[in-house]
Amino acid sequence: MTTDDLASSTSDASLARTQARSAAIETEIDADPSRFRVLTGDRPTGNLHLGHYFGTLRNRVRLQRRGVETFILVADYQVITDRDGVGPIRERVFSLLADYLAAGLDPEATTIFTHSSVPALNQLMLPFLSLVTDSELRRNPTVKAEFDATGGRPMSGLLLTYPVHQAADILFCKANLVPVGKDQLPHLEQARVVARRFDERYGRGGLDAPVFPQPEALLTKAPSVLGTDGEKMSKSRGNVIEIGMDADATAKALKKAVTDSDRNITFDPVGRPAVSNLLTLAALASDGDEVELAAQIGDGGGGALKKVVTEAINEHLAPVRARRAELAADPAYLLSVLRRGNERANAIAEETLDQVRGAMQMDYTTAP
Structure with a gap:
C-alpha cells in the first residue's frame, strides 16, 4: 500500500466513523x-x-x-x-x-x-x-x-x-x-x-x-441541485431559480433549461445529468420519485419535462413566496x-x- 493509498484509507475510515x-x-x-x-x-x-x-x-x-x-x-x-x-x-x-x-x-x-x-x-x-x-x-x-x-x-x-x-x-x-x-x-x-x-x-x-x-x-x-444550464447553481452564472422569483419568472427560467435530444425521458444522473437534474427538482418539490416521474412523462420530451418541473416548483413554493412578499412589505x-x-x-x-x-x-x- 502506497502512502497515498494509506491516506485515502484513513480518510475513508474517518468518514465512515463520522457517518456512523x-x-x-x-x-x-x-x-x-x-x-x-x-x-x-x-x-x-x-x-x-x-x-x-x-x-x-x-x-x-x-x-x-x-x-x-x-x-x-x-x-x-x-x-x-x-x-x-x-x-x-x-x-x-x-x-x-x-x-x-x-x-x-x-x-x-x-x-x-x-x-x-x-x-x-x-x-x-x-x-x-x-x-x-x-x-x-x-x-x-x-x-x-x-x-x-x-x-x-x-x-x-x-x-x-x-x-x-x-x-x-x-x-x-x-x-x-x-x-x-x-x-x-x-x-x-x-x-x-x-x-x-x-x-x-x-x-x-x-x-x-x-x-x-x-x-x-x-x-x-x-x-x-444543478442550475438551468446543467452546471452548479450559482447567481454569477445566471442559472438559478431564486426562492423569491414569481411563478412567471420561474417558468421563463426553466423554459431555457438545457435537456438533450432524446425525447424519451429517463432518470440517468451519469448519462443524462441535465434531464436528471430537472427530474430531481420536480421530485423534491412534489415529494415524488425521479424514476416514476420519468415514466409518467415518457416520450413527451424536454417540453413536457419542463412543464412538470415548473408546475411542481411553483405549486410547492406558492405559500413560501406569498409569505415572503408579506415579509418584504414589512x-x-x-x-x-x-x-x-x-x-x-x-x-x-x-x-x-x-x-x-x-x-x-x-x-x-x-x-x-
Missing part, C-alpha cells in the same frame, strides 16, 4: 433535543435559490421543529474574505432574512444574527489565532479552493484565517452540532482543534467542563427580528468572552 456518529446523533435528537445546540449560516452574497432551499433551509426547519436550539449566522464579514467590496449587502441581508422566515424558520425558536453586530464573537479570533499555525491554515481544503478561485491574486489575511473565523462562529455560542456536507468536515475539525487546544493551554477558568465543547458533525444528505418587522437575534447572540458572546478572559487570567474586573 451522525446517524447516532439523529437518534439522540429524537430522544432529547435539548442536549444539542446547532450553528449554521450563509454569506449574504446574493439571493437564496433552490439549491439553498432544498440543500439547507428545509433541513434547518426540520431541526427546529424537532426541538433543537438553532443559531443561524448571516456572515456579512465573510463577504469580504475574497471580494474588494460588500456590494448591496444590506439589501441582501434582509433578503436572506425574508427567505429564512418564509421557509418556516421561527425567530422565537431560532436565533438569527449578523457577524458585524456581535463584537465579542469576533474578538475570539485573537486567542484562537494563537492556537493554530500558518501551515495548518494553508493546508485547509477550503482556503486552498477559495484561493485557487481568485485566479492567483494575493490572498487576504481574512481569507487565510477563514477557518478560524468559522471556529469562532461555532464556539462563541458553544454549539455542539454543525450540519455539514463531507467537504466541509475540515472546517469543523479546525473548530474542534481550537476548542481542544484552548483547554490544553489555558484550562477551564474554574468551570466544571472545558470552556468550549468539541462540536460534532451532523452530516446532511443535501441533494445535488421591513420594520424584519429589522425587529434581526435586532432580537443580535441581542441574544451578543449576550451569549459576552458571557463566553468573559469565560475566556477568566481562563486566560485576563479578568480585571475584580481585585487580586
Whole structure:
C-alpha cells in the first residue's frame, strides 16, 4: 500500500466513523433535543435559490421543529474574505432574512444574527489565532479552493484565517452540532482543534467542563441541485431559480433549461445529468420519485419535462413566496427580528468572552 493509498484509507475510515456518529446523533435528537445546540449560516452574497432551499433551509426547519436550539449566522464579514467590496449587502441581508422566515424558520425558536453586530464573537479570533499555525491554515481544503478561485491574486489575511473565523462562529455560542456536507468536515475539525487546544493551554477558568465543547458533525444528505444550464447553481452564472422569483419568472427560467435530444425521458444522473437534474427538482418539490416521474412523462420530451418541473416548483413554493412578499412589505418587522437575534447572540458572546478572559487570567474586573 502506497502512502497515498494509506491516506485515502484513513480518510475513508474517518468518514465512515463520522457517518456512523451522525446517524447516532439523529437518534439522540429524537430522544432529547435539548442536549444539542446547532450553528449554521450563509454569506449574504446574493439571493437564496433552490439549491439553498432544498440543500439547507428545509433541513434547518426540520431541526427546529424537532426541538433543537438553532443559531443561524448571516456572515456579512465573510463577504469580504475574497471580494474588494460588500456590494448591496444590506439589501441582501434582509433578503436572506425574508427567505429564512418564509421557509418556516421561527425567530422565537431560532436565533438569527449578523457577524458585524456581535463584537465579542469576533474578538475570539485573537486567542484562537494563537492556537493554530500558518501551515495548518494553508493546508485547509477550503482556503486552498477559495484561493485557487481568485485566479492567483494575493490572498487576504481574512481569507487565510477563514477557518478560524468559522471556529469562532461555532464556539462563541458553544454549539455542539454543525450540519455539514463531507467537504466541509475540515472546517469543523479546525473548530474542534481550537476548542481542544484552548483547554490544553489555558484550562477551564474554574468551570466544571472545558470552556468550549468539541462540536460534532451532523452530516446532511443535501441533494445535488444543478442550475438551468446543467452546471452548479450559482447567481454569477445566471442559472438559478431564486426562492423569491414569481411563478412567471420561474417558468421563463426553466423554459431555457438545457435537456438533450432524446425525447424519451429517463432518470440517468451519469448519462443524462441535465434531464436528471430537472427530474430531481420536480421530485423534491412534489415529494415524488425521479424514476416514476420519468415514466409518467415518457416520450413527451424536454417540453413536457419542463412543464412538470415548473408546475411542481411553483405549486410547492406558492405559500413560501406569498409569505415572503408579506415579509418584504414589512421591513420594520424584519429589522425587529434581526435586532432580537443580535441581542441574544451578543449576550451569549459576552458571557463566553468573559469565560475566556477568566481562563486566560485576563479578568480585571475584580481585585487580586
